[in-house]
Amino acid sequence: MNEIYEATIGLEIHAELKTKTKMFCRSMNDPDERRPNVNVCPVCLAHPGTLPVVNREAVRHVLRVGAAIGSKLADYTEFDRKNYFYPDLPKGYQISQFAYPLVSGGILNGVEITRVHLEEDTASSIHDEKTGVTLIDYNRSGVPLMELVTEPVIHSAEEAGVFARELQLLLRALGASEANMEKGQMRVEANVSVARKGERSVAYVEIKNLNSFNAMERAVAYEIKRQEGMLDRGQKLVKQTLGWDENKQMTFPQRTKEGSADYRYFPDPDIPSLKLSEIRGYDKEALLGGIPELPASRRERYMNLGINREDAEMYLRDAYLGAFFESAIEGYSDGKIIKLASNYIANDLVKIIRDSSKRDTDLKADFTTDIPISPASFRKIIDLIAGNKISSRSAKDLLAIVALNQREPEVVAREKGMLQTATASDLESLVTTVINANALVVADYKAGKAAALEYLVGQCMKTLKGVGDPNVLRSKLISALK
Numbered sequence: 001m002n003e004i005y006e007a008t009i010g011l012e013i014h015a016e017l018k019t020k021t022k023m024f025c026r027s028m029n030d031p032d033e034r035r036p037n038v039n040v041c042p043v044c045l046a047h048p049g050t051l052p053v054v055n056r057e058a059v060r061h062v063l064r065v066g067a068a069i070g071s072k073l074a075d076y077t078e079f080d081r082k083n084y085f086y087p088d089l090p091k092g093y094q095i096s097q098f099a100y101p102l103v104s105g106g107i108l109n110g111v112e113i114t115r116v117h118l119e120e121d122t123a124s125s126i127h128d129e130k131t132g133v134t135l136i137d138y139n140r141s142g143v144p145l146m147e148l149v150t151e152p153v154i155h156s157a158e159e160a161g162v163f164a165r166e167l168q169l170l171l172r173a174l175g176a177s178e179a180n181m182e183k184g185q186m187r188v189e190a191n192v193s194v195a196r197k198g199e200r201s202v203a204y205v206e207i208k209n210l211n212s213f214n215a216m217e218r219a220v221a222y223e224i225k226r227q228e229g230m231l232d233r234g235q236k237l238v239k240q241t242l243g244w245d246e247n248k249q250m251t252f253p254q255r256t257k258e259g260s261a262d263y264r265y266f267p268d269p270d271i272p273s274l275k276l277s278e279i280r281g282y283d284k285e286a287l288l289g290g291i292p293e294l295p296a297s298r299r300e301r302y303m304n305l306g307i308n309r310e311d312a313e314m315y316l317r318d319a320y321l322g323a324f325f326e327s328a329i330e331g332y333s334d335g336k337i338i339k340l341a342s343n344y345i346a347n348d349l350v351k352i353i354r355d356s357s358k359r360d361t362d363l364k365a366d367f368t369t370d371i372p373i374s375p376a377s378f379r380k381i382i383d384l385i386a387g388n389k390i391s392s393r394s395a396k397d398l399l400a401i402v403a404l405n406q407r408e409p410e411v412v413a414r415e416k417g418m419l420q421t422a423t424a425s426d427l428e429s430l431v432t433t434v435i436n437a438n439a440l441v442v443a444d445y446k447a448g449k450a451a452a453l454e455y456l457v458g459q460c461m462k463t464l465k466g467v468g469d470p471n472v473l474r475s476k477l478i479s480a481l482k
Contacts, residue, residue: 004196004197005194005195005196005197005227005228005231006155006194006195006196006197007155007156007192007193007194007220007224007227008152008153008154008155008192008193008194008195008200008201008204009152009154009155009156009157009159009160009190009191009192009220010114010149010150010151010152010153010154010190010191010204011148011149011150011154011160011163011164011188011189011190011191012147012148012149012150012188012189012190012191012206013147013148013149013150013164013167013186013187013188013189014121014145014146014147014186014187014188014189015145015146015148015167015171015176015177015179015185015186015187016029016031016121016140016143016144016145016146016177016184016185016186017029017057017058017061017062017143017144017145017146017176017177018061018175018176018177018178019055019057019058019061019144020057021055022039022044022055022120022141022142022143022144023052023054023055023058023095023118023119023120023121023142023143023144023145024043024044024052024053024054024055024095024120024142024271025041025043025044025052025053025142026041026043027039027040027041027043027044027142029143029144030139031140031143031178031180031183031184031185033139036126036135036137036138036139037137037138037139038139039139040138040139040141043142044090044138044141044142045090045138045141046090046091046092051270052095052268052270052271054079054271054274055144056279058118058144059102059118059274059276059282060281060282060287061144061146061174061176061177062102062103062116062117062118062146062176063102063103063276063282063287064174064176064287064290064291065103065116065146065148065170065171065174065176066102066103066106066116067284067287067288067291068170068174068291068294069106069107069108069113069170070105070106070107071103071104071105071106071113071116072103072104072105072106073102073103073276073284073287074100074101074102074103074104074276075275075276075277076100076273076274076275076276077097077100077101077102077273077274077276078097078099078100078267078268078271078273078274079095079096079097079118079267079268079271080095080096080097080098080099080265080266080267080268081093081094081095081096081265081266081267081268082094082095082096082098082119082263082265083263083264083265084262084263086122087123087125087134087136088122088123088124088125088136088141089122089123089141090123090138090141094119094120094122095119095120095268095271096117096118096119096120096147096265097117097118097119098265099265100273101115101116101117102116102117102118103115103116103117108163108166108167108170109162109163109166109296111150111151111153111154111159111163112150112151112153113148113149113150113151114149114150114151115148115149116146116147116148116149117146117147118144118145118146118147119145119147120141120142120143120144120145121140121141121142121143121144121145122140122141123136123137123138123139123140123141124136124137124139124140124184140184146176146177148167150163152191152193152204156220156224157216157217157218157220157221157224158217160190160216160217160220161213161214161216161217164188164213164216165213166295166296167179168181168186169295169316169317170294170295171186172319173292173293173294173295173298174291174292181211181212181213182211182212184211187210187211188210188213188216189206189207189208189210190206190207190210190216190219190220190223191204191205191206191207192204192205192207192220192223192224192227193205193227193237194224194227194228194231194237195231196231201237202239203236203237203238203239204239205223205227205237205238205239205240205241205242205251206240206241206242207219207220207223207242207243207244207251208241208242208243208244208254209243209244210244211246215244215246218244218249219244219251222249222250222251223242223251226250226251240253240254241253241254242254295316298312298315298316298322299312299313299316302315302316305329305335305338305339305342306335306338306339307338307339307342310346311342311345311346314346314350320370320371321345321350321371324345324371324375324378325341325342325345327375328341328345328375328378328379328382329341329342330375334386336386337382337386340382340385340386341378341379341382344378344381344382344385344395344399345378348395348396348399348400349371349373349378349399349403352372352399352400352403353371353372356372356403372403372404372406373399373402373403373406377402377406377408377409378399380408380409380410381395381398381399381402381409384398384409384410384413384419388420388469388472389413389419389420390413390418390419390420390467391418391420391461391466391467391468391469391470392469392470392471393461393466393470394413394416394418394466394467397416397418398412398413398416398418401416417465417467418467419467420464420467420468420469427460427468427472427473427476428476428480430460430463430464431460431473431476431477431480432480433463434456434459434460434463434477435456435477435480435481437459438455438456438459441455441456442456442481445481446481453474453477453478453481456477457470457473457474457477460473460477461473
């Protein structure tokens, strides 16, 4: 970024909430439904004379998010009509919240939160580029939608990406939303303005159509550079709404940016205001009591166990793998064994899963398949390694066989000749024999050639037919060669 200027970024993030039914009616909230216009009813299609009824679980989800990030939870709240016309909005207005949101303030990952409120989602527009026809699927119309607005305290595309990913982890941990961006369950809009350091521009732009974290980061980075270039040329920045063209990797104008006055907000006369203190279980203490360990706390616990940052993030990001890791290390107090277990999960087990399901090898991909080995069987393999009963090389093979055939680890290890039967004295005798038979290699090692030691380890492993522990052999060789 140009040192003359400073970017100011605020995010508006929408997340579809995980509820059985829609926000104001009994139609199913099913994000996996592929048949168009199946989960609809007179209420979400805005037939005359229908009345909305508030979904209690949706309200609870938003309040739990607020409790988790230390926000102020509203006692009084109401719903408003946000008026604008678009084909995917059957009523001609959206039921949202304006003056009295459910949640105010709070902080997540060092970013201050302005508000979190509840509204209904719009329908889906399906464009056919060949015919130029646009069709509307109302399955999504009326689905509970949480909107979180940050303060404009973010200053780079990277910071924005880190925050959005942390929010996704939080929503999943709370069970509030799957927040899957590929399915449109989480949508990010970024407000970006650039000004000289120490100054503040009111001509911010809002970037829409951001369907992935990477796209959001690229769009924000591009927009920062674009605005810096305009300022360098003496051009005036314009407040507007932009889209993001993924193919061209650039933003493009959509329309002039609306303000709240353009939407003509007013309280929805069909929905009574809510006094949340009068609803059992909706006070902050009750909400906090049901909150699980949050991602930030889990991350810190994993790091304190000696797990590297990349693996810790993978356990947080993927619910299947995270749950497996927790079960696999249950009862272990030795940090070395916990790190050992994590290494075999993050490297060997992950590779087995990806190879078997032919998944992308990108670590950011989520696992949506069952893990092909039970935590109990995995622990038995780790115990065999920790007890020096099998070598690290044999452990990799054993893990692959057990994952494929679901057999008892020790039985397989015995059948395949993986169990180490050599005693300590046997190993010492072997080490002496190998040293005496390789005088030139020993001389190279003593001359400072590290590769010579690995050759000697290899000769020992060859004699043991691969069932020795290279780390133990390496240690004994070093001692013998002093």
